Amino acid sequence: MTKLFNKLPNHIAFIMDGNGRWAKRRGMPRNYGHKEGVNAIERTIDACIKFGIKYCTFFAFSTENWKRSKEEIEGIFELLRDYISKNDNIFLSKEVKLNHIGILDPFPDDLKSSLVNMEKQTKNFEKLTVTFALNYGGRDEIIRAINNLLEKGEKSITEKEFLTKLDTNGLPEPDFVIRTSGEQRVSNFMLYQMAYSEFYFPKICWPSFNEHHFVKALKVFSKRKRRYGGVS
Ligand code: IPE
Ligand code: IPE
Ligand code: MG
Numbered sequence: 001m002t003k004l005f006n007k008l009p010n011h012i013a014f015i016m017d018g019n020g021r022w023a024k025r026r027g028m029p030r031n032y033g034h035k036e037g038v039n040a041i042e043r044t045i046d047a048c049i050k051f052g053i054k055y056c057t058f059f060a061f062s063t064e065n066w067k068r069s070k071e072e073i074e075g076i077f078e079l080l081r082d083y084i085s086k087n088d089n090i091f092l093s094k095e096v097k098l099n100h101i102g103i104l105d106p107f108p109d110d111l112k113s114s115l116v117n118m119e120k121q122t123k124n125f126e127k128l129t130v131t132f133a134l135n136y137g138g139r140d141e142i143i144r145a146i147n148n149l150l151e152k153g154e155k156s157i158t159e160k161e162f163l164t165k166l167d168t169n170g171l172p173e174p175d176f177v178i179r180t181s182g183e184q185r186v187s188n189f190m191l192y193q194m195a196y197s198e199f200y201f202p203k204i205c206w207p208s209f210n211e212h213h214f215v216k217a218l219k220v221f222s223k224r225k226r227r228y229g230g231v232s
Contacts, residue, residue, distance in 0.1 A: 004215075005222040008040055013174035013197070014044065014218075015189055018181025018205030031075035034118050036207035038083050040123035045090055047214040049127055055129045055172060057101070063137030066106075077111050080132075085114035092118075097125040101167035102136030103144075132170065138191030141167050176221050180206045197225045 010182065016037055023033030030094070041058055048056045061076060083097070091098045098118045115132075145165035149157060163169065171191045177186075182203040200220050204213055225232055 005051075005218050007222050008051065008218060009053065009105075009174075009176035009198075009221050011057070012048070012176045012178060012207075013057040013190060013194075014057070015030075015059045015177065015179035015187065015207075016040070016206040017179055017183055019207055022205035022207045023182065026110055030072055033205075033207055034072075034079055038079050040206050041083070042090060042141045042208045043210055044214060045094075045096060045128070045130055047211045048130075049094055049096070050211075051214075051218060053128065055131070057131040057133060057171075057172075057174065059133045059136065059187075061102070061134050061136070062188055063135060063140050064101075064188060069174045077108055080134075081108070081111040081114050084111075084118050089118070091122045091125075091130070095122075095127055096124040097122045097127075097129040099131040099171075100130055100134050101131055101141070102134040103140070104134060106135060129171070131168075132188065136167070137188045138141050138186075139188055142192055152195075165194060174199065176200065176217070178202065178217055180204055180209055196226070197226055198226065 019037045020030040021033070022036065023030050026032070043056075044056065047053075065076075066073065079163065084091075092098060098115070100115060104112050104115070112195070114133075121169030145162060148165050149162075154161075168190070173195070174197050176191060177189075177194060177197045178200050180202055182201060184199075184201045190197075194209075198221060200217055202213055202217065203210075
């Protein structure tokens with residue numbers, strides 16, 4: 001399967017955007033878009049397994065998304081909790097390691113406990129690591145890391161030490177960032193980690209994202225020439 005591409009990303013980060021617009025175009029409430037967005041997550045995890053991707057991250061709720069209506073926010077929490085806690089979930093059935101970045105404190109207890117519980121149950125799986133960014137903001141993550149170092153009395157640190165203080169400690173940097181819906185911005189996602197990521201902005205809204213779009217994205221990535229400041 002992997003022979004289809006001359007190179008594959010090790011870590012794909014998804015900025016899942018366009019759920020609301022997708023629903024609106026169908027005359028449906030925004031939360032219907034989020035519901036279908038969960039199915040797109042499931043399809044994408046399946047595709048990652050199929051094509052041998054080792055890490056994928058989904059931006060599910062940003063530190064700025066608290067600006068949305070209570071109804072929308074609670075709807076998102078309920079969908080996430082149901083998705084993570086269902087008995088036949090993909091993490092257990094396909095041996096996928098579940099992980100999160102961001103601060104869980106403000107989330108409802110049932111969501112937090114299903115997430116933490118599933119992380120514990122899947123912690124030894126190695127095929128694919130799926131990370132959900134929840135109440136996550138790149139700026140917040142960097143400031144928390146700095147405060148942590150200040151509390152320890154550090155006067156000077158290296159980039160390597162700084163990385164260990166980020167929520168993504170232990171995860172490789174994303175090689176490939178895919179933002180759906182046609183918007184071309186990072187919206188406070190993985191600011192530090194994206195220094196050398198490749199970006200791709202398909203027009204499709206997240207609830208419609210499927211294996212066909214995934215394969216197209218992998219083809220785009222395989223043609224990119226990464227130079228990291230050097231010369232090819
Ligand atoms: C992305 O879709 C999902 C979240 C941010 C939780 P949006 O809800 O932002 O959809 P649009 O951008 O309004 O269409
Ligand atoms: C980014 O999408 C956050 C997530 C995908 C969770 P937004 O829809 O919140 O971003 P903006 O507001 O359009 O920049
Ligand atoms: Mg949006």
